[in-house]
Amino acid sequence: MNLLNQQPGVELVLSRAAAATTFDLPADRIGDLVVVGDRGTVLGKSKTTLDLSALGGMRLRSHGGLADRNVYLMFSRPLNDKYAEIALSRQLRNFDVFEFVLNGLR
Numbered sequence: 001m002n003l004l005n006q007q008p009g010v011e012l013v014l015s016r017a018a019a020a021t022t023f024d025l026p027a028d029r030i031g032d033l034v035v036v037g038d039r040g041t042v043l044g045k046s047k048t049t050l051d052l053s054a055l056g057g058m059r060l061r062s063h064g065g066l067a068d069r070n071v072y073l074m075f076s077r078p079l080n081d082k083y084a085e086i087a088l089s090r091q092l093r094n095f096d097v098f099e100f101v102l103n104g105l106r
Helices: 016-023 081-089 096-103
Strands: 010-015 033-037
Touching: 010 016, 016 033, 081 096
Parallel strands: none
Antiparallel strands: 010 033
């Protein structure tokens, strides 16, 4: 972990248990370590082993890092009082959209 933390482009390295707690993930679906790249870094195979021609000049997209955590939810109707309070009280995650659409709109 210490060696990985010192690499350029690495923002965060967590153990399985720490990653499960930090990101609210099931521990049985996580490897020994979770390595998160910084805003300008995509972690993966080397450029020589990837065929980037199919991207048509677009940049390679990763699952995102900590800089990509903010997800803006926009709805065509206002939230009811209960869900408006929830939205102000905690960091929303991308999968929260389902609950908000089904239960939180006026």
